[in-house]
Each structure stands twice: as structure tokens, then as C-alpha cells.
Amino acid sequence: MADMSQTPGGQDPVALFERHRAQLIRDRMTANLLLLALFIGFLAWSIWIADFMPDRLASGVPRIFEYFGSVMPSFDTDVLFDGRNAEGKFPPGSIGFWYNDFWKYITLIWETILMALTATLLGTGLAVVLSFLAARNTTPAGWVGTIARRFLEFCRGVPEILFALVLVFWVGIGPLAGVLAITIHAAGALGKLFSEVVENASMRPVDGMKAVGGSWFEQMRYGILPQVLPNFTSYALWRFEINVRASAVVGFVGAGGIGTELSHTISFYSDDRVTAVLLLVVLLVTAIDLLSERARHSLIGKEALK
Amino acid sequence: MSTLNFAAISQADIDAARKRHPKAFGDPLVTTLKAASWAFVVVYLAWSLGFFEIGKLLNNADRAVQLLSRMVVWQDMATWQYANIYKGIAQTIAMAFVGTMLGTLFALGLAFLAARNTMPVGVIRHAVRRLLDVFRGIDQIVWGLVFVRAVGLGPLAGVLAIWISDMGNLAKLYSEAIENIDRKQVEGVRATGADTGRIIRYGYLPQILPVFISLSLYSFESSTRSATILGLVGAGGIGMIIIERFRAGLFDQVAFVVLNVLVVIAIIDWGSGLIRKRFIGERGH
Amino acid sequence: MLEFKGLTKQFRDNVAVKPATLTIPDGQMVGIIGRSGAGKSTLLRMINRLNEPSGGQMLFDGRDITALKGRDLRQWRNECAMVFQQFNLVGRLDVLTNVMSGRLFHHGFVTSMAGMFSAKERAFAIRALDRLGMAHTALQQTDTLSGGQMQRVAIARALVQEPRIMLADEPIASLDPLNAKVVMDALRAINQEDGLTVICNLHTLDTARQYCDRVIGMQDGVIVFDGTAKELTDKAAREIYGAEAEEAFSEAMTSTSLRPGDKPAAEAPRVVN
């Protein structure tokens, strides 16, 4: 009977394994050390290029605290909930004083939501069409697909605010530029996601619709759309969240919404007005996140029941 | 069985079919609701586009032509100060990297304070979570402007903006990863009689580390994207060059810069894809 | 009358159908048999141009089918309905809509995109479903049906096209024997009562023998047999199937074991999927 502990080469398998293991660990160590060195080198380079130097920090950090101190509201518990006084002004230290421009903010927030909603609807519509053109399995012709994919890449590669900058030059200051900018970017981002969903859809119903004599539009409408609609909806809802955030900042370049007020306030005042607007923006974004998350979950729940 | 002939279907046949399968002819309530919701969407879109004055798009068509033609026709390419452009792009990447590293560092601590299974004290957990909501709820570019006001123009404000928003995002995602941890593996380590340090080292870390690395990588990718526009408010990076040259009407140079940025971002995405594969295998989380 | 004149199909360097010349008179029920990869599906799918022929010509009542384009092509597809092995229905739509989609060719762009079907179309679709004993499922979501039920819905969809020819690509290959029989009986009834030409790919011999007027055998893209069901002797079949003959025969024996005359069960048992 052969000795089981001996390999054909006559070596002890345990020793062989140990040697092999040690070699592996050594290789891994060298690779990891190399990566670590690369990482540290890149970090050092970044710190230097980004000018993130101790002297800058030493002078900067105290100013941060100073600034945040100056924009915090100061409350006076005696007059906290007081209304307007005889001269029609809120007493300093009251919430009313802090939110003196409350209704102006609300109007702008309303505009922001409308911008996001319109952009989401338009962007989703565009994305649906473009995704069918771009998806490899449904594109009517190879070159159409290539063009559609490149176009989508461009639309989602360029940030909303850059589109907004350009569009403000075109259509002038105001929410239209913002709506269009967000629409374009959302169409790009959604179009990519949608086309991936379409590429994963079954082509059998499409063959069925083809055999019935359906046109390309009918093949998409009946063969693909019913399969992908739940996914499309949940992506569109999720995009609405992102678009609300976007429409709150495109105002930085004059493209409407609360962003214009926000950038104006931060740029020109360093008092409690800054926190007043910021707080409203945070509330808006958080509320929309919550709502859309709810909607998405109930949508998924309904799907799961089927 | 009888042969089928569409043309021969009479009103009487329809009525008979309707009698036997009333629902097949459309529930009037559902039909109306569907039509109404479509009508609502259409009316809303029409109204809102009017509200946003869509007409401006056509009124200023000459401007669009001017803009687009200037973007496509590149002039005086020798005078474009390429060094500045590429320095701006390098600065953007550097800002994103430093900001993400800082964000990761702080998020590591905050995440454990925000996760249900590692922070039993509800008050602290909720306070941390609300704080994170504030970090995330304010857009990075808004933070950029805030920090420009606090520490002045330049990349420092940009790094701080990336740091604070990455910290908010990452801490939330990290804490979710911690909450989704498999308890059984931790129990297994605890059963060997390990102390707290070892429980964390062998029970928690192997589960969460790959997820953390992957999340931070994604964060770096998305920060390079968003860092390109931080310069619009003066917070350093390529955005400052974009807005300068745009304001000066040098649209061809803006187009060139944006193209370069798109290429660089594509390269970074590709590179971080490679790293993700090496450390975490094909699927990160 | 459908005529093939040297019809061929080539996928890159693989010739799936070698020049085929064939005449199929109106009202015939034709079965195409042959082993896997023989080119049966390719031949069938060339008829309604789901596969583009690479050479040769196809005529229907003298009209050149191979040259059709755009709306004419879609009209031709509407005239020759097709039933698939995997049914190719839209699973997430209800049965009625699936059947009515057979009439989309007659719709304008707006009504078809909006999914608006007239009362007449609904009544017609219900009638087609009724003919296949499926009217009671009209409002059910299609992917909740069993395979046999889906195939009958698919036949109903084909019927509302009011086709001249019915193509069926292995319509019973994914069905159990009882459902297979129901479906084959339906196809035969359509052929005999409506006088439709039915061209059917089959992978079992006895089904072809029982139901078809004429059987065409294919081997490696070549038509090697063309005759009546009676002429399809075991010897002829062995030649068609070649090396795989034994396998095909044993499979054939276990398939449609019920005879065409038998009364089908009122409702085929639901397949749990």
C-alpha cells in the first residue's frame, strides 16, 4: 500500500503546501505594500495640489466656527412666539424675526417643486423614447443606437448646473433655464437606466407583436413597455428626489427656484437669514425623500404581491 | 365552432358579448380615472411650461445659434492656456480625493453612532442621524458657497464642501451596512471567548470592510463629478476656469474644457472599476 | 397558393436552409419535421419574414413576398399569423388585450399607442377566445395562465388577424400531452372549418401523421421528404432523422397519445408553474 502522505514527487504535501502558502502571502504582501505606497503618494500629491496645507487650515478652521456662530439664529425665550409689534415688525429674538421672509421662501420652494416635477415628467418622457432607441435589442438600426447611446452619455455626463449656465445665456434668467437643464440631465441619467432595463426584457413578446404585423412603435408599446413599466416608474420617482435637489441649486447660476435666493443670501449676508433658508431647503429635500421612498416601497410591495 | 369574420360582427353580437362579459368592455370608472390622470399630466405640463415661459426658447433663437456656433468652431487654439486647464482638472481630482478621504475618516466614527446595533442610546442615535440629514440635505455646491464665505475663495472651501457632504452620505450608507451585518458571524467569534477588540476585528470588519471600501470608491467617483462644478461658486477646481471663460464669452474653450472633463471622469470610473474588482471581487455590495 | 422558389437562408458561414422549392396550395395542413437544427424554424420564420431570406423568392397568389417592405410587409405578416413554441404573449397584459393586439395592424398610431380598442374588436376577441374555450379568462393577467391556456390565447390572437395562413413553430413542444392535443385539435379545426392553410413545425412523428395532410421532412437545411402522411413510413422517417432516429421515435411514441377524434376534457388541467 502506498504511503498517502507522500506525493508522487516524494515531497511531504504539508511542507509543499506551507511553502506555497508562504509564497502566496509574500506576493500578496508586496502587491499590497506597493498599492499602499501608491495610495500614500496620491494622497500627498492631492493634499499638495488641493492646497490643503496646515497653515491654510490653521487660519481657516477658526473662521469656520466664527462664521457658523454668526449665522445661527439667537432666540430670546420671552418673545419667541411674539407676533408683529405696533410698527409691523417682529421683535428680535422671535421666530417671526428669524423667518421674516417666510412667504417669499415658500413661494420659491413651490417654484422649486414645480420645476422638479416638470423636469421629471419631461425627462422621463424623453428617456423612455431614447432608451428604446439606445437599447441594443430594440434599436431600429445599429447607427441609431450608437448615436442615442452617445447622446445619453453626453446628457448625463454634463452636470445640470453647467447646462443651466449655458441655458441662462440662451433663454435668460429664470426658472425655464433650470427646468430645461434638469430635463436634459435627467433624460440622460434615466435613459441609461431605462435602456439597461429594456436590454434585460424578454424579446418573445416583441417577436409576437412583429408576427402580428405591428410597427416598431407597437412592438415597443405592447411587447416591451408592459414588462418594464414598474421599473421605469420606480426609477422616475427616485429621479424626482434628485431633481428636487438639483432645482434647489440651479438658481446659483440664475436658473430659478430657491437657489437664487439661497446664493444671494449666503453671498451677501452672514446673519441668521442664511440658516433660515438652509433649514427650509433641508426640510424640503428630506420631506421629498421620505415621500418618494414611501411611494417606491408601496410600488414594490404591489409588484411583490403579484 | 364557427368561422370568424370581423366585418360580420353586428351591434347585436356586441350587445350579446357585452351582456356575457360586461367587464371586458372596460370598467367606466377605471377608464375615466385613467383618462383623467393622463389629462391631468398633459394639462399640468402645458400649464407649467406656460408658467415657465417656454416661449423664450424661440424668442432668443439667435442667441442659441451664436452660442452653438461658437462652441463648435474653435478659434485661436494656441492662446488657450492649456496649463491652467489641466492644473484645474488636477486640482479637481485632488480636492475630490482629499475630501473623500476626510469624509470616509469621519464617517467611520459617525456610522457606529448612527447604527441601531452599535448605538443603543436612542437620543444620541437620532441626534447623529438628524445631523447627517443636514449634511446630506444641503447640496455640495451650497456647502461650497458657505465655505467660500467662511474661509475664502480657493480649493480649501471645495475640500471642506466635499468632506462634509461625503461624510453625511457615507455615514448613512456605512451605518446601513453595519445594521445589515450578519449577527451569526459575530456570535461565532464571541463564542470563542474573544474580547471586544477581537470581536470587532474578526466579527465585524470582514463583513463591513469590503462594503466600506466599495462605498468610498463610489463616493470618490461621484465627488470628482460634483467637484467639477464647485468652482462655479469659487470653491476651486476646473469649475472656476469654466465659469471665467464662459463669462468672457469664450464658448469654444468651455466646450473644450467640458470635453476634457468628461474624458477624465470616464477614465476615473474605469480605474475605480478595476480597483473595485481587485479588492471586492466582481460584485461590491 | 404559397410558392417557394429556391429560398435560402445563410447565417454567416452556416447555411440553415438550402435552396428550397415548394408549392403549398390553399387549405392544406402541412407538417414540417426534422431533427433539431434541421432548419425548420428558419424556414417557417422566413415565410412571415421574421427571418430575412438570403436568396430565392417566395410568392403568395403571385405576389412577391420576399420584396415587401414597410407597411406592405406588416400587412403580409398580418395575413399570415404565427403561433410560437413559447407563446410570445405579453405576460403583463390581460388576455383580452393580448388577443385584441392581433388587430393592431388596422389601427392608427394614436389609438394603438393609447391602447384604445373598439367594442366591436372586444366582441370579436371574445368570440375568438370563446372558440378556443378561453373566454372565461378574458380579464386574467396572461402570465397567470398555464402553458396550454396561453397557447390557446395565442391561437385566438392569431385568429383575430383573420389570416390566410397560420404558421405554428412547434406549438406543442412545451405542453403536456393533454394540452398538446387540445391545441392540435384547434389548429386542425381551424384548417378544416375556416379553410386556412396551416404550416406547422412538429418534433413528433405521430402528431404529424395524425393531423397533417402533407408532411415535409428536412435534414441539414434540405427538404428530403415531401408527401402525404401515409407516405411517411417508418423507413422514410428513419431517413429524415438519420442517426438520431431511435431517439426521435421513442419521443414520438410518448407524445400525443390521444387520437384526434377523442373528446377533449372540458378544461385541461392547470399546469403548476
Ligand SMILES: Nc1ncnc2c1ncn2[C@@H]1O[C@H](COP(=O)(O)OP(=O)(O)OP(=O)(O)O)[C@@H](O)[C@H]1O
Ligand atoms: N439567429 C441565428 N444566428 C445564427 N445561426 C442561427 C440562427 N438561428 C438559427 N441558426 C442556425 O440555423 C440552423 C437551423 O436552425 P433552426 O432553428 O431553424 O432549426 P430547427 O430545425 O428549428 O431546430 P429545433 O428543432 O431545435 O427548433 C441551426 O444550425 C442554427 O444553429
Ligand SMILES: [Mg+2]
Ligand atoms: Mg425550431
